[in-house]
Amino acid sequence: MDALRLSQQLEQLQTELACLQAEVKRLEALYIHQATGQTTRITMAEAENQLGVSRFHIRRLIGAGIIQSGQRIGAGKNAKWTFDYQEILHLVKNPSFLNIESVS
Structure with missing residues (x-):
């Protein structure tokens, strides 16, 4: 096989x-939620790296009130x-939410 392939x-x-x-990660979050009733939290960097949601989109969705689970930790x-995690995952599975024009 050649290097390109x-x-x-x-x-x-x-x-x-x-x-x-x-x-x-999604299945772990679902299991934790079903077993304990607790939600799994995800950082903005994790959302970007694991789910492919850009920080820009997250900030716009927070500003528009679509993401309501945001919590700032630290100063x-x-x-x-x-x-x-489930809220962000829902947005990833429904890409129309990530359309900036629909948020503006």
Whole structure:
């Protein structure tokens, strides 16, 4: 196999792995919610890395009142936003929410 083909296969496998990791996270959150009634929180960086939702979209959705589970933890430069994992996942599965024009 040539290097280009191997590179393409590696990229495809990395994409599949990212999808599987996101599915595992979703199933873990669902299990925790069903077993304990507690919601699983996800940071903005995790939402961006694991689910592919950009910080820009998250901020716009918070401003529009669509995301209501946002909670700021910490202060200053060390502050982090966390969200209900199921709420963010719902938005990812319904991409019309991520359309900036529909939020404005």
